[in-house]
Amino acid sequence: MPEGDTVYLAGKRLHAALAGQLLVRGELRHPRLAEENLAGRTVLGVRSVGKHMLTRFDDGRSLHSHFRMDGSWHLYRPGMAWRRPAYEARAVLATAERVAVGFALHDLELLPTDAEDRVVGHLGPDLLDPEWDDAHAAEALRRFTARRDHELGLVLLEQRVMAGVGNLYKAEVCFLLGLSPWTLVRDVPDPARAVALSRELLLRNKDRPEQSTTGELGRGRQHWVFERGRQRCFRCGTRIAVGEQGDGVYARIAYWCPRCQPGPSPAPLHGAAARTARSRR
Structure with a gap:
């Protein structure tokens, strides 16, 4: 998507x-x-x-x-x-x-x-709204923290909380926060940073087709974890894990570094199971 x-x-x-x-x-x-x-x-x-x-x-x-x-x-x-x-x-x-x-x-x-x-009208604040201000940020934060018993990765994807984040930025925001996508929102140390990072990454890429979260545009260097399953983490060298988050038609492939992103997580998917999950992202 x-x-x-x-x-x-x-x-x-x-x-x-x-x-x-x-x-x-x-x-x-x-x-x-x-x-x-x-x-x-x-x-x-x-x-x-x-x-x-x-x-x-x-x-x-x-x-x-x-x-x-x-x-x-x-x-x-x-x-x-x-x-x-x-x-x-x-x-x-x-x-x-x-x-x-x-x-x-x-x-x-x-x-x-x-x-x-x-x-x-049902959407949360648009992260790329040209008129974004402190009130938008506060409303996004209010909606985010209200989902305190939900998983961080799923809340980032919820357009009623804040509009614009898809699976790529979900994976990258979780990495930059140093948290597993399965961390509950109530356990996120700095919820305001989750909102700010989401907006920052979208702003960084809004005027170009290339999407980079690392600051690099070279092939294979654009993302910290997204679509880098089983490759080495740029920070610690651990292999990036691949899993699935969400249920049924709402399930999305998840990428995370088990060392840089401590917290709850399922058993990583491997081989054919990982390929099947990626096809449904």
């Missing part, structure tokens, strides 16, 4: 390409929206909220989209070949100079702009 910085960057690029422009093509290839045609509408702007995207039009409506596991928005020049199959396209918004294509967008909805809270 894309991280909040990925969605932010997509929204930034879409806004630059579409804002203030008249749509010459506006197809929504979704069963509920197949009869809608946005051609002739002017795009007022595009913004992200956590992992949600809102594209606003001059008729007082907004197009809400969510990337889920495999969705994405691509930008092209007219006539360019698409990088994903046409049958995966769920939205095509074209101006005279740019073509925005939304692929595999399972969640797609047109709604009044003044009713956007219906789809994003």
Whole structure:
């Protein structure tokens, strides 16, 4: 699932390409929206909220989209070949100079702009909100500490607590805190640092496609533990462990260093079990 910085960057690029422009093509290839045609509408702007995207039009409506596991928005020049199959396209918004294509967008909805809270109002503070201030930080901290009996890794992923963290940043924040993802929130020594680190890492990467938490961009050096199962920890040399956290469809692969991140943890997964878990991340 894309991280909040990925969605932010997509929204930034879409806004630059579409804002203030008249749509010459506006197809929504979704069963509920197949009869809608946005051609002739002017795009007022595009913004992200956590992992949600809102594209606003001059008729007082907004197009809400969510990337889920495999969705994405691509930008092209007219006539360019698409990088994903046409049958995966769920939205095509074209101006005279740019073509925005939304692929595999399972969640797609047109709604009044003044009713956007219906789809994003449940979220916690957006970690990449341009207007983030002490009040946002305090609210995120309040929601975080209220989950005192829940596992740290799961709470970091909970968008109702704070919006934007995905599995990559969950793994990296836990590492930088020096805590197992299975540590209960009530046992986190500095909850405010967990919020601050989550925002810091997203901010660090919001304007580029590469996501680095180590400060390095070289291949294999970008992350402390994420997707480094069985490799050596950069800090202590211990092999990174791989496990699964959460239940059922909410289960996600977890990475941690058993030495740098003390605390409760399950038995690490190995071999075929680890590969199966990674395929469900």
